[in-house]
Amino acid sequence: MRILKFLVLSFSLLVISCATKRPQGSTEAEILFKEAKDLISKSRYIQATEKLNAIRSQYPYSYYATHAELLQADILFSQENYAEAASAYILFRDFHPKYTELGYVIFRISESFYRQLPSTFDRDLSSGLEAIKYFNELIQNYPETEYVKEAQSRIDQIEEMVEKKEIYIADFYFKTKDFEAAKTRYEEILKTLKNKNEKLRILTRIDEAAAHITH
Numbered sequence: 001m002r003i004l005k006f007l008v009l010s011f012s013l014l015v016i017s018c019a020t021k022r023p024q025g026s027t028e029a030e031i032l033f034k035e036a037k038d039l040i041s042k043s044r045y046i047q048a049t050e051k052l053n054a055i056r057s058q059y060p061y062s063y064y065a066t067h068a069e070l071l072q073a074d075i076l077f078s079q080e081n082y083a084e085a086a087s088a089y090i091l092f093r094d095f096h097p098k099y100t101e102l103g104y105v106i107f108r109i110s111e112s113f114y115r116q117l118p119s120t121f122d123r124d125l126s127s128g129l130e131a132i133k134y135f136n137e138l139i140q141n142y143p144e145t146e147y148v149k150e151a152q153s154r155i156d157q158i159e160e161m162v163e164k165k166e167i168y169i170a171d172f173y174f175k176t177k178d179f180e181a182a183k184t185r186y187e188e189i190l191k192t193l194k195n196k197n198e199k200l201r202i203l204t205r206i207d208e209a210a211a212h213i214t215h
Helices: 002-019 028-041 045-058 063-078 082-095 102-114 126-141 148-175 179-192 196-214
Strands: none
Touching (some): 028 063, 102 126
């Protein structure tokens, strides 16, 4: 019986030891950071956030405090809380303008806005316009980063959606016989028109709208 109790106790201690085993690190902040990254890899975001909060509150001047701040923004992004993630990344950029991987931060700001885009062009595209602003900042200031090609592709996609919406609005004005508004919209669209297949139709609509206005 004593042997059985000893074996049970030994097994329990072994389980507890394994469960509480922590990663190695030269400081407590480093250990907490490694624990947070491990938890993130397992999608245990609440526990990871607790570890990162501990670093920022208990070791605010640690090397890992800045990285913990960025990792918290990454958690929001991974959870698809894109509006909150954008705010967190922007705050990080503003407080750490000399951070070595700022290209990554700006790309994540852009992506956070991009991922708030609706699936169709006839809805609110304001998040897309914000995304373009930050994608352009990335391209201009960090042209050597790995994110530039994807950033340009995103810009092209958003601009196509915006152009389609502008044409959609102009067509609506034309159909509802608000020819002055339609003509103005069509003329503005022509200045930056990328879809050349629409050019002839728009020019025709401008002439037709002008004819209605003069009568």
